[in-house]
Every structure is written in structure tokens, then in C-alpha cells.
Amino acid sequence: MARLVLSECCGLTPLRLRGRGAITLPAPPSLAAGPRRPVSAAAAGGAIHREWALRVSAPTRLTSVVEEDNRGEEVVEEEARGSLAAAEAAAGEVGGDGDGFDPGAPPPFGLAEIRAAIPKHCWVKDPWRSMSYVLRDVVVVLGLAAAAARVDSWLVWPLYWAAQGTMFWALFVLGHDCGHGSFSSNAKLNSVVGHILHSSILVPYHGWRISHRTHHQNHGHVEKDESWQPLSERLYNSLDYMTKKLRFTMPFPMLAFPLYLFARSPGKKGSHFNPSSDLFQPNEKKDVITSTASWLAMVGILAGLTFVMGPLKMLKLYVVPYVIFVMWLDFVTYLHHHGHEDKLPWYRGKEWSYLRGGLTTLDRDYGWINNVHHDIGTHVIHHLFPQIPHYHLVEATEAAKPVLGKYYKEPEKSAPLPFHLLGVLAKSLNSDHYVSDTGDVVYYQTDLKTSSSAQSSD
Secondary structure, three states: OHHHHHHHHHHOOOOEEOOOOEEEOOOOHHHOOOOOOOEEHHHHHHHHHHHHHHHHHOOOOOOOHHHHHHHOHHHHHHHHHHHHHHHHHHHOOOOOOOOOOOOOOOOOOOHHHHHHHOOHHHHOOOHHHHHHHHHHHHHHHHHHHHHHHHHOOOOOHHHHHHHHHHHHHHHHHHHHHHHHOOOOOOHHHHHHHHHHHHHHOOOOHHHHHHHHHHHHHOOOEOOOOOOOOOOEHHHHHHOOHHHHHHHHOOOHHHHOHHHHHHHOOOOOOOOOOOOOOOOOOHHHHHHHHHHHHHHHHHHHHHHHHHHHHOHHHHHHHHHHHHHHHHHHHHHHHHHOOOOOOOOOOEEOHHHOOHHHHHOOOOOOOOOOHHHHOOOOOOHHHHHHOOOOOHHHHHHHHHHHHHHHHHHOOOOOOOOOOOOHHHHHHHHHHHHOOEEOOOOOEEOOEOOHHHHHHHHHHO
């Protein structure tokens, strides 16, 4: 379903030039019979973006395209200046980069311009190529397990845990591609492969797929985002000491994923296993039941293997790598939305749009791990266009950079292993605590008491 929604961007009607410096926009359905009015290129980009955002996931206070059209070009430009001023006021000193650039300001480009910059072949899904990555990863997983079980040495087990946990994470990324429909254009193939991969690492495929779709449709929205969204100041202050400690003190945030699957994030209710959860629509219940049954079947298989092989062997072969996988997942997903040296905005109300929310995501370089976990670090373009296969994301990102300009934050180059990101993670957990209860463009603020206590304990 995510693919059906997001593929709307592929159907944008091409712009037609009329005269010099003017562009004719396709009329909305309600104005189809009326004349078309030339507008400036800048206003056209904004209108295209607003119309596309409506199709993806409409904010609660978004003004319709028809109303914007009737206001006239001067009013639209005045609103853009007002949005910029509001963003600057909310940002204060934290959002800029020292040369006047404000990451919270509306971008001067739209999704259509970004998409046009990406080569056409980057959108092509090759199921054979996708399956080759599955085969590669499964062979590595089985080979690692067989080798570790055969050697059975405490000198080898720590190396096995690190390697196998990373491979579990790689399996998750391929299942993640199935959920987006970027694995192939065959929905049945995506579902079968996604269930096998995710169930093998105790992830309910459809339950997670649907909540992840919500995350992509609402990325960067304070209230509606689904993954690592910020706490409002009021909610943060309502948490007890232990909850805050678990949320912001290492290593606890890196073990959050299983809890999230069962109970979601603070301030939200529901479970990825319950078909009646608020996460799901009524027509999605059968999918959720199927995935929950697959998850339970995997639990049964693990229980049987534990009975045959013994608890200690299963602990070493499966449980510890699973914990490493969870830490990888939380580590990567958190840093794709937090930890930049310049504070990045979060949005509410009319200031939020699909494009502006997507531009708050971050690319990360993981060194040698980039290839292992299928270039998931190229996250900005993935968030804007999740239908692009992972093996085209690097090329697509390079092609889009000239359009994105300063809205793209170049990731810090990594050594062979991304140990530098541990410092980024620790700094963010110590400073990115909550956002204001008011305002449509907000930035993370720091609880000085929590930050001081954490520093004194280091």
C-alpha cells in the first residue's frame, strides 16, 4: 500500500513552458473546465509540492490547492516569506549553519525537480538481483552458524555474535525493501520473501510494514511520525525517572525495538501483533493475523531447537546475535533522524509537508558495513522515494544532490567500522530530549538536569 500511495509522484503531469520564465500547471479536478493561468517557476514548484503532499498524507491544516490558486501569486509569495520568518524565529541560533541558511525554511524546489534529476534506470526493480542478495545473506548466515557450532570456542563466539548479529540486520533490511515494494513489482513475491526474512528474526512482517508506512508518510511530524519522533515538553515532564533513564541512557535505547513492537512509543498505544490495534485499518486485520501467526511459528521452531540442542547452544547461536541485531536496528534508525551537528527542525500543522519532513532525515556512512546492510545509510532519497531499490540509492543520491543543495547534509566519512557514530549517538541522547509544546517549526531542547547528571556519571 505504501508503494501505491508514494508512486503518485511518478504520475506527476509534466510541466509545459508557455513563454519565457512561465510554467503552466495542470488544473485541479475542480478547475478542469476553466482556463489555466501562467505562474512563476518558484510558485509552480510550491504548488506541485502541495498537491503531491495532499496525495501522500495530508496534514490536518493544509490549505487546498484550489484556494492557493485563487489567492494569486503575490499572496502565495507573502505566505512563503511568513513561513520562512516563523521558521527563523523558532530556530533561533540552533538551526543555521553560520551563513544564513535555515534548514527549517521551505525549500525552493519540489519533489518533481528531485525526481527529474534521478536517472530513469534507478527506478527499475530487478527481482533476480534482489533475490541474489537474499541468497547471499542466507548463505552467509547459515555458514557462520555452522562454523561457530563446529569450532565451539569462547575465542570465536564473540566474533560470531558481532558478525551474525550484523547479518540478521542485513536480512531485516531486505525484508524492509519487501515492505516498501522496492524488492520487486510482484506483491506476492514481496510478501512471501518479507515474511520469511522478518519472521526468522522475530519481526511481524505486515504489522511492522504498516507502521513503517505511517512513519514514511509522516516523517518529521512531531505528533504523527511513528519512529523515534520527539517527545513534547509536556509528555517528557510527565515521564517518571526510570522511563527517562531507559529512553536516554545507553545502552537501553539500543534495546528498544522489541518493546516498541509490543507497546509502541511513549504517548502512543497499540501493538504490532494485535489486528485491532489503532495502527491498522479494518481491511488490514487479515494481514496482521498472518504475520502474527508466522511470528508465533518461528517462536515454536526456536523452542523446538532449544529442546533439541539445549538452552546454552541456542543462546550462543541465536539469542545473542538477535540482541546485536536489535542494537543495529535502533542505532541506525535513531541516527537517521537525530544527531546532526546543526539542530534540524520538526514540524506541526500547516508547516509540515512530505518534502520538508523528508529533508530532516540524514544520510550516514558506515564504512565497510555499507555494502553489508545494503546501503541503508543513503536515507534521504530512500525516505522521499522508498520505491527506489537499495542497489540504486547511492547513484540516485548523487544525482539529486545538486537539486537538494544545502538541504542535503553530507555524512561524515567513516573509517572501515563506524565507531565515530557512537560519539554522535551519545551526544544526541544527552541533548535531544524534547520539543516545545507550541509552534509549528520546533527544535530539540535539552533537559539540563538530565544532561548534567549524565555528564557527572561519565
